[in-house]
Amino acid sequence: GESVGLHLPTLSVQEGDNSIINCAYSNSASDYFIWYKQESGKGPQFIIDIRSNMDKRQGQRVTVLLNKTVKHLSLQIAATQPGDSAVYFCAENRKGAQKLVFGQGTRLTINP
């Protein structure tokens, strides 16, 4: 069936290193994708979005890349900090649909 999924459920990186979180999707008819961050004890929080007609979008310390050929989405976090520790979700909005479909999430742990 159609799904939005993640390659790895957990990722550990050293503080100061760059992190790359991946997401695969199977539905080609998508309007846009969104990355959310969920810290412990909190609800998901919007990080960045990317429209399906774009390949790259940059925010503050974050970059999202979209490869429509292989249906792959990634979130890159530069110079990771302890506050980046969280679960990261990708979400997809499919054309004509009126709701987001969320991936399973990747837990990012920052080692001191």
Added chain:
Amino acid sequence: DADVTQTPRNRITKTGKRIMLECSQTKGHDRMYWYRQDPGLGLRLIYYSFDVKDINKGEISDGYSVSRQAQAKFSLSLESAIPNQTALYFCATESTGQGINIQYFGAGTRLSVL
């Protein structure tokens, strides 16, 4: 104050009890959502509402009902709670416009059904 407020934050109940989870928002959004999150899984949609007169089932609506009392309030009910409804529940509102809709989540309600 939080823009999306969920009450209670934690609740323990027994099988067969009726439970109501409440959500209120000050963002002025018409669209509101209820999700369920289980360990190691993403968010699954239970119900959603695009305005006060609009209620729609999500992918896992069985065993749940909702009420949209006002633009700012959207409640989720478990008519007869069962143990496999133990989960973390999130309410969200959604901003629309400019082609990308962004959802804003409450802090969640952790529900345990014994």
